[in-house]
Amino acid sequence: MNVKSMTEKYILKTYNRYPIVLEKGEGVYLFDDNENKYLDFFSGIAVCNLGYNHPKINKAAIDQIKKLYHASNFFYTKPQAVLAKKLVEKTVKEGKVFFCNSGTEAVEGALKAAKRYIYLKGKKKYKILAFKNSFHGRTLGALSVTGQEKYWDGFDIKNENVVFIDYNDIQALKKVFERENIKIVILELIQGEGGINVVNKEFINELLNIKKSKEFILIVDEIQTGIGRTSKLFCYEHYNFLPDIITLGKALGNGFPIGAFILKDYLKDALTPGTHGSTFGGNPISCSVANVVIDEVSKDEFLKHVDFVSTLFFEKLKDLERKFSFLKDPRGKGLILGITTKVSARDIAIEALKEGLIIGIAGNNDVLRFEPPLIIKENHIEEGFEKLEKVLSKF
Numbered sequence: 001m002n003v004k005s006m007t008e009k010y011i012l013k014t015y016n017r018y019p020i021v022l023e024k025g026e027g028v029y030l031f032d033d034n035e036n037k038y039l040d041f042f043s044g045i046a047v048c049n050l051g052y053n054h055p056k057i058n059k060a061a062i063d064q065i066k067k068l069y070h071a072s073n074f075f076y077t078k079p080q081a082v083l084a085k086k087l088v089e090k091t092v093k094e095g096k097v098f099f100c101n102s103g104t105e106a107v108e109g110a111l112k113a114a115k116r117y118i119y120l121k122g123k124k125k126y127k128i129l130a131f132k133n134s135f136h137g138r139t140l141g142a143l144s145v146t147g148q149e150k151y152w153d154g155f156d157i158k159n160e161n162v163v164f165i166d167y168n169d170i171q172a173l174k175k176v177f178e179r180e181n182i183k184i185v186i187l188e189l190i191q192g193e194g195g196i197n198v199v200n201k202e203f204i205n206e207l208l209n210i211k212k213s214k215e216f217i218l219i220v221d222e223i224q225t226g227i228g229r230t231s232k233l234f235c236y237e238h239y240n241f242l243p244d245i246i247t248l249g250k251a252l253g254n255g256f257p258i259g260a261f262i263l264k265d266y267l268k269d270a271l272t273p274g275t276h277g278s279t280f281g282g283n284p285i286s287c288s289v290a291n292v293v294i295d296e297v298s299k300d301e302f303l304k305h306v307d308f309v310s311t312l313f314f315e316k317l318k319d320l321e322r323k324f325s326f327l328k329d330p331r332g333k334g335l336i337l338g339i340t341t342k343v344s345a346r347d348i349a350i351e352a353l354k355e356g357l358i359i360g361i362a363g364n365n366d367v368l369r370f371e372p373p374l375i376i377k378e379n380h381i382e383e384g385f386e387k388l389e390k391v392l393s394k395f
Contacts, residue, residue, distance in 0.1 A: 025052025104137025
């Protein structure tokens with residue numbers, strides 16, 4: 001029985017998988033079980049920012065495996081403590097971190113911290129503001145603030161305390177604060193799954209202006225945009241503000257499972273022993289790898305490289321828009337980029353595999369999504385777009 005057959009027979013079908021079996025990776029390339037080579041423009045959904053088989057990642061993981069696989073959080077471990085220090089110092093300066101296993105768990109924890117802080121303040125009736133087309137994860141709490149009804153179907157999602165408005169709609173933002181007692185706001189600065197929609201500075205400025213007179217906790221979801229993806233360590237840095245809570249996942253572990261939320265110091269007593277926890281959160285191996293990730297991605301020269309190649313990549317997308325009438329509106333920031341297509345995005349992605357190129361899709365199957373490893377170079381971009389033009393010419 002081959003891998004595909006075993007997968008179909010024994011694994012719950014919650015994914016529409018592409019018809020290849022991936023076996024190994026090297027740099028910005030992936031290889032299947034027949035040794036076919038694929039240039040990766042997707043990074044496992046913005047996860048492998050440092051690519052594959054990275055020597056420093058490998059060394060950190062192997063060295064830690066030889067020491068300690070796992071320890072209960074009833075004990076201290078060095079990799080976790082060191083990583084927490086780095087994350088706090090690079091973000092809120094004074095605050096705390098909670099480690100978990102994934103982005104959706106980070107959102108769950110952030111919501112719990114925000115809700116319990118409000119509860120301890122004696123405020124019981126309030127609303128959470130979230131945004132249409134947002135995506136914050138697949139657990140029930142994360143789904144409750146995800147602004148896409150297709151993900152709610154059949155799960156009895158209770159949204160009575162959540163208000164959704166249009167992304168970047170300043171008038172709707174003003175009105176909702178006039179009408180509702182908003183105490184929590186959760187926001188993606190770039191909606192990844194929703195179609196690579198970028199928040200504009202005017203909208204952020206209005207939200208921050210409202211925050212001066214209205215008390216609310218601002219949670220910024222950096223699960224897909226964080227760890228260098230937008231040419232800064234965190235996307236919020238482009239907008240010159242500091243969230244109250246930051247959620248992380250995906251690229252923090254470069255493929256090793258880890259999530260985290262970071263909160264400002266004033267929120268630190270919201271969660272106390274017994275109010276939240278995780279068996280595997282802050283795993284020594286994942287934290288050891290994440291320490292390397294933060295060290296590498298934080299380097300000025302690394303972030304300058306991301307800025308440089310992202311400019312080249314975006315220019316290539318604009319060229320495609322001029323060449324193909326069914327493509328429009330290239331957008332994004334750094335190396336989280338998208339372009340709208342009138343042709344099925346999935347059909348294009350499947351055809352791209354035949355040419356040795358991996359790309360993503362977003363929105364309602366109408367957006368091509370590009371999130372290559374951040375180590376990508378100019379020659380890789382040239383190679384990838386040659387392949388992509390060949391694919392698009394077939395439609």
